[in-house]
Amino acid sequence: MSDTEYVPKRRRVRSPSPPKQSNESDDDNYVPYVPVAKRREEKFAKLQSWGVRSGRDRPKRPQDEAEEREAELKEEELKKEKARRERTLLLEAQDVLKKKTEQDAKKTVDEKADEEDAEILEAIKSRRKLASDLELAKGIQYTDPLTTDWRPPRFVRDRKPEENERIRDKYHILVEGDDIPPPIESFRDMKIPQPIIDYMKSKGIKSPTPIQLQGIPAVFAGRDIIGIAFTGSGKTLTFCLPLIMTALEEETKLPFVQGEGPVGIILCPSRELANQTFENIGAWCGALAQSGKYPQLNCLLCIGGISMSEQSHTMNKGLHIVVATPGRLIDMLEKKRFTFNNCKYLCMDEADRMVDLGFEDDVRNIMSFFKRQRQTLLFSATMPRKIQDFARESLIQPVLVNVGRAGAANLDVLQVVEYVKQEAKMVYLLECLQKTPPPVIIFSENKNEVDDIQEYLLLKGVEAVAIHGSKTQEERQYAISSFKTGKKDVMVASGVASKGLDFNDIQHVIIFSMPKEIEDYVHQIGRTGRSGKTGIATTFVNMNTPEQTLLDLKYLLIEAGQKVPPFLQSIEDPRVAQGRSLSGCPVCGGLGHALSNCPKLEDTQRRQMASHRMEDTGGY
Ligand SMILES: Nc1ncnc2c1ncn2[C@@H]1O[C@H](COP(=O)(O)OP(=O)(O)OP(=O)(O)O)[C@@H](O)[C@H]1O
Numbered sequence: 001m002s003d004t005e006y007v008p009k010r011r012r013v014r015s016p017s018p019p020k021q022s023n024e025s026d027d028d029n030y031v032p033y034v035p036v037a038k039r040r041e042e043k044f045a046k047l048q049s050w051g052v053r054s055g056r057d058r059p060k061r062p063q064d065e066a067e068e069r070e071a072e073l074k075e076e077e078l079k080k081e082k083a084r085r086e087r088t089l090l091l092e093a094q095d096v097l098k099k100k101t102e103q104d105a106k107k108t109v110d111e112k113a114d115e116e117d118a119e120i121l122e123a124i125k126s127r128r129k130l131a132s133d134l135e136l137a138k139g140i141q142y143t144d145p146l147t148t149d150w151r152p153p154r155f156v157r158d159r160k161p162e163e164n165e166r167i168r169d170k171y172h173i174l175v176e177g178d179d180i181p182p183p184i185e186s187f188r189d190m191k192i193p194q195p196i197i198d199y200m201k202s203k204g205i206k207s208p209t210p211i212q213l214q215g216i217p218a219v220f221a222g223r224d225i226i227g228i229a230f231t232g233s234g235k236t237l238t239f240c241l242p243l244i245m246t247a248l249e250e251e252t253k254l255p256f257v258q259g260e261g262p263v264g265i266i267l268c269p270s271r272e273l274a275n276q277t278f279e280n281i282g283a284w285c286g287a288l289a290q291s292g293k294y295p296q297l298n299c300l301l302c303i304g305g306i307s308m309s310e311q312s313h314t315m316n317k318g319l320h321i322v323v324a325t326p327g328r329l330i331d332m333l334e335k336k337r338f339t340f341n342n343c344k345y346l347c348m349d350e351a352d353r354m355v356d357l358g359f360e361d362d363v364r365n366i367m368s369f370f371k372r373q374r375q376t377l378l379f380s381a382t383m384p385r386k387i388q389d390f391a392r393e394s395l396i397q398p399v400l401v402n403v404g405r406a407g408a409a410n411l412d413v414l415q416v417v418e419y420v421k422q423e424a425k426m427v428y429l430l431e432c433l434q435k436t437p438p439p440v441i442i443f444s445e446n447k448n449e450v451d452d453i454q455e456y457l458l459l460k461g462v463e464a465v466a467i468h469g470s471k472t473q474e475e476r477q478y479a480i481s482s483f484k485t486g487k488k489d490v491m492v493a494s495g496v497a498s499k500g501l502d503f504n505d506i507q508h509v510i511i512f513s514m515p516k517e518i519e520d521y522v523h524q525i526g527r528t529g530r531s532g533k534t535g536i537a538t539t540f541v542n543m544n545t546p547e548q549t550l551l552d553l554k555y556l557l558i559e560a561g562q563k564v565p566p567f568l569q570s571i572e573d574p575r576v577a578q579g580r581s582l583s584g585c586p587v588c589g590g591l592g593h594a595l596s597n598c599p600k601l602e603d604t605q606r607r608q609m610a611s612h613r614m615e616d617t618g619g620y
Pocket residue numbers: 203204205206207208209212229230231232233234235236237380381499500501502526530531
């Protein structure tokens with residue numbers, strides 16, 4: 001056997017041989033055997049290094065691993081960020097809630113009540129402003145007041161603003177608005193025609209009252225106006241005189257013929273008030289015509305319950321002024337008995353009552369007959385904030401002229417409040433009538449009670465007439481004229497006669513049953529103490545009078561510097577204990593309660609809901 005060790009055949013594998021040298025033997029080329037498993041492993045590793053991969057558990061390259069790791073980190077970071085944000089939002093929400101609770105806790109009772117009031121006011125806010133449907137539909141909105149040719153005298157124009165302010169302060173006139181015309185202290189300087197000045201003098205009207213000396217120049221200047229002044233302070237003249245002057249100017253330029261006019265319209269909430277204003281205008285226009293220097297102006301009374309044919313003589317001429325209640329006016333306009341083609345002046349007397357009485361939609365309807373921009377005037381002795389706000393939205397750059405607090409009582413009225421048991425009222429009434437000589441007005445809230453009182457007085461020999469809504473127009477007119485002319489000493493009336501009626505020298509107003517709304521009380525006592533004269537108002541209250549009404553009354557007496565009887569003094573205002581402010585109610589102007597307790601609120605809401613229902617069902 002040779003020295004060469006035997007190697008089994010399967011082990012005799014040639015490894016890659018180095019280059020052969022000439023003398024090298026075969027043993028030098030020997031390559032050690034590598035087992036198959038190991039070789040597979042090596043081959044696999046090689047393939048891996050070439051990037052050939054497949055399968056789930058394929059080993060990863062370090063570069064891939066780094067990328068994966070980075071992605072994982074990013075994902076983790078995102079998750080953390082999301083969680084952090086969610087937590088922050090949650091915390092923020094909790095913080096806000098906490099702060100709000102703290103703020104709410106810090107809020108005074110007053111602030112909370114104010115917020116509540118604002119919500120209620122928003123809820124009862126009229127949905128549409130006081131403008132014609134046509135204007136609302138077409139989006140017509142006038143921005144500038146009307147211009148007129150009227151100018152104040154030079155010395156007034158040259159006055160410094162401080163001087164105007166001084167005059168306003170002197171007469172306790174508060175004004176709001178832009179570019180307010182100056183106050184003028186004499187009718188002559190207002191450039192009112194001499195025959196009217198002479199006529200007014202004969203009626204004891206020599207110099208303008210505060211509402212007149214600021215209101216008339218503002219209306220002459222073409223401005224929309226909200227005029228608020230106490231009862232009997234001469235508001236009627238403030239809106240009638242400028243209308244007469246406008247009509248006069250137009251008639252002088254080009255006389256009116258049949259079918260032309262009116263130039264302006266005065267709207268009133270009651271027939272009696274319309275009639276009274278119509279008579280006043282008639283007298284002033286008559287004074288102009290009788291002077292022989294001025295033309296005759298024609299005025300039409302347009303109210304329910306009267307036959308329009310009686311006024312055909314006026315209708316057959318050119319028409320300058322119309323005084324009306326809403327219903328009859330709409331009827332006449334719809335029948336085209338006259339048009340508003342040239343009408344540019346709309347005045348609402350007792351404007352708050354017009355809205356209160358549910359005439360709001362009628363007023364919009366009337367406005368839709370106007371063909372061009374109009375000058376709008378609203379007047380009243382009581383104009384709660386809600387109505388002032390509403391009016392301001394509807395007028396064009398209005399001037400607000402306020403003499404005293406809106407809704408305050410006339411200081412020329414001595415107010416006496418007496419506790420009289422229900423069953424003792426009639427007897428005590430007779431006693432009360434002895435306080436002053438006639439004329440006396442007795443007010444009651446109830447039509448039947450009005451009739452009962454009249455009957456009782458007649459039985460006792462007192463010359464009394466009665467007026468209320470269920471009487472015929474003739475009965476109403478008879479009652480007013482016989483009382484006005486002094487044929488009758490006493491007039492027993494429901495609310496009808498309380499607004500705006502101007503009777504001569506009423507000595508005494510007796511309020512037999514206290515009205516629920518303090519505004520009505522203010523209007524009722526305002527039938528006396530007019531045009532600077534003094535008068536007495538006696539009011540009966542008892543257990544049937546709601547405590548809130550008594551509180552309103554108590555504050556009104558305090559405000560007017562009147563004596564507060566002990567039983568009224570003892571009534572506590574619940575707002576004091578609650579630490580709430582004692583500001584007046586924005587809906588009725590009462591000083592003794594907050595908005596949420598307003599007796600008028602319920603009525604207002606009910607009326608609004610009814611009118612909205614009508615609109616929703618297309619009934620409007
Ligand atoms: N400048 C004046 N000087 C004196 N009296 C006047 C003056 N202006 C008006 N009057 C008279 O005062 C009375 C009351 O006026 P008017 O009826 O206009 O009051 P009012 O403010 O409208 O009251 P109400 O709010 O009750 O309707 C009338 O008889 C009127 O003639």
